Amino acid sequence: MKRIDLSAISVREGNELLRKMAEQEDIIEVLNPDAQHHIGVGLTSPCTVKIRGSAGYFCGGLSDGARFEVDSNAGWGLGDNIYNGTVVVGGNAGAIAGVAIRGAEIVVKGNMGSRAGQVMKKGTLLCCGNANFMAGYMMYGGRIIILGDSGERVGEDMSAGDIYVAGKVNSLGSDAELIDLPADELDSIMAFLDKHEIGFKGSFQKIHNAGKKLRYATQEPQRRSLPFFKHSAEMTYWNEKIQEDVFVKSQIGRYRIRGYGTARALPHVSDIAFRKKIDPDRIESGVVDQVRMRTEIGGINGAEPLKLSMPVMVAPMSYGALSASTKRAIAIASGMSDIAENTGEGGMSDAQRGAAKQLIFQMLGGRLGWNIHDMKRADGLEIYISQGAKPGLGGQLMANKVTKELAEIRGIPEGIDLRSPSRHPDILGADDLVIKVEEFREATGYRLPVSIKLGAGRVRDDIKIAAKDGFDFIELDGMQGSTGAGSSEVIEYVGIPTLSAICEAMDALDEIEFRDKVQMVLMGGLRDGIDAVKALCLGADAVAFGSSAIIAGGCIACMQCHIGQCVTGIATQNPDHEDRYSPEQEALNIHRFFESVRWQIAAITNALGYDSVTQLSRDDLVALTPEAAAITGLPYEPEHRDETDAIAIKAS
């Protein structure tokens, strides 16, 4: 047996040692843990780790195949996201024990804190004492066994899975229901208790999902295509868009869900222009080779950065909202143009990983598809807080798209109207966020950049928190960003325009003198290389494209992504529809679009008199509208409007 003494070395060194030792040793003892965080995080070798004392947050988190024995207590997030393996805690566990587990066995001999088993997918969480409130909150599967009392609101908004309570059931959560215990399930519980040598005599009550909230009562009707652009152009009080809205609501009797972004005219980067007159006829054909565009993102704190051939990325878009073929096409295109692709919500597929040269892996509050193995094969890790189109809300995926295959990769039941949680179980403030970021770094050996995706809301404060919490880069997404599905009212009316967002963000970084300590990727309604250059001038280090990428790949912008019957085979999980889509062909189309972006960025940068995109600055811009001048603080010079139109025409 080997020993690791945490009074002599840091947890980071301890974890490195642990991973090395675990390749050979069966049993490793950790001395003087003193409730420090992240012990054993990211361990993927089968061995037993005996922790002689208390462990802090995320003990054994993001691990697979190991066994952890904690003599005393464990802090928040015990066994976070474990794939397989065992954790036994001799004392009490803090809040969210067993959060997001995907197959572990977790035994807490004492009591456990609130929200135990939140968003768990599979496995067993046993508490020998009492649970605090909302055990099984939003669980998607697996079972929780509580030998003591359940606490308040047990099973709150669970989608599936089973909760067994031997003591008092204090109160039931929303959509949870008490039923008699089937005999075979009692046998299985007793077998589990025997296996872990827990003596117990008594009976159980069972709590499961009552099934009243898993589906909307009426599904969205499919409509004749009324494209997004039509919406955006009409500013009259009564128009086709209003008509459609009223009609759809008359069918479903509730708020409406749709794809795409806000269709209202809002301040945008098209309301600013370049100060210098750009003569489209004088742009040289070899301009792409004359401008330095290579951009490294995420290396600022010592991680291995993303190396982009130009300051451009693909915006995170989920496999789920989009078909697997579409995700593959985008991945191929990103590889061909040598920029980064992003998984979005819902996990990473082999095809996508294989095709994308550089891939960011995104984690949302539901932890759908999140796991240590894909983390390790990613090139960047991202924490989603919110997105510009619907700040404060989680993802939505209607039942039509929640197929068996998709449900499996996400770890959720098939065929539900999935409303992903809008909050993370373990990120409730800037202080917890620090500990979460550290967990990712521990799990992946501090190798990968860690980013945060923020929908523009309370931009100033959020940017300061993100910067101070040590993220390597921030993805800031404005109100003009699109979504695969969201409530129409929120998409239209909630958010901060992208132009305002970037200006506020830069002010915030200046206020705390962090401009050089974190990088910024801007997205949300950026359409092409011209918009990209304006974003770079305003202070972004790179931009990301969502809508443009899918439109380049054949999307007709009918805004019915949520229905799942996409005629182009893009926003669907229906194999018949997906067949219409040719990933190889569309990959070339998307790639060509990215190359046009490259040309535009080079041409404008060159025309502004520079040979590197890093030389672009606010001084290169003027405002075309009084609103844009007020938002950006740029001089109001509306006479530049005609010139802007000229470059746009030339470039298109």
Next chain:
Amino acid sequence: MCGIAGILYKKDATSRNASTGHALIEMLNGCQHRGPDSTGFALYGPSHDDQLRMRFFIGTGDEATVATTKIKEILADHNAHIIEDEVVGNNYRVVVEFDGNVQKLSYDLEHAAKVISIGSSLEILKDIGTAHEVDDVYHVNSFSGTHGLGHVRLATESDVRPEAAHPFWATGFADIAIVHNGQITNYWKMRRRLEQRGFEFNTANDSELIAVYLADKLSQGFRLEEALETSIEDLDGTFSFLVSTKNEIGYAKDKLAVKPMVMLENEDMVAIASEEVSLNKLFPGQALSTMEPAPGTFCTWHR
């Protein structure tokens, strides 16, 4: 955005080997990751009923001279006789003999200077930097005392300034201090209610609001546990806070239990912190039987 800590020794100092100041430094050092920007301590020394200890931020150089002169003038106006004074770090510390109206005196002082704390036994030491850095300047370690609170802060919504550091004292009420992790969402509603009754606020910080809220209840004759009980109903938002008076400490935790809190109690002491790692700093290498206070609960301990 922070970490909190509090400790109360039930017995006299002879039975322990470290000072209260030292214990709090260790506890805050343990959770400094929760707030690297500034650190602060509320410490209670021996109390003299006819004396007040005061601390002010005075800055440096000419600014400091002007501030000190002003403070002395106001003290003289109120017949507060200085018996001890010194400049420590960017603080002016003064002990006065005083038997008048503390609230009146402190509001007058607030209008003219940056008051950190006033009390017959309380002294708040806080500044930019880590627990050890603040100790280096203000000698926290040398405070023996019986109980105290501590706080580490990550500055996000306001600047990194010493006066934005915690703990806060209950402006106008001697000897009451607070450390708080969370966010009070009905801040303005509560503040306006208290302002209408003549109370003054020195910052826009919700921790100051909790301190004044509790102090007001105490001055109306409620016991601390009664004030804590009503605070859980009256305050909206997410919070875990610790409060201290001349001879007691207490905690309250909101019903959502969004902000962590762990406690350890034995015959000699009670210690409460955001994370167990802070408690283990007091007892390295030991497995502790800690407990997490339940949501929506409160408790007090006194000497």
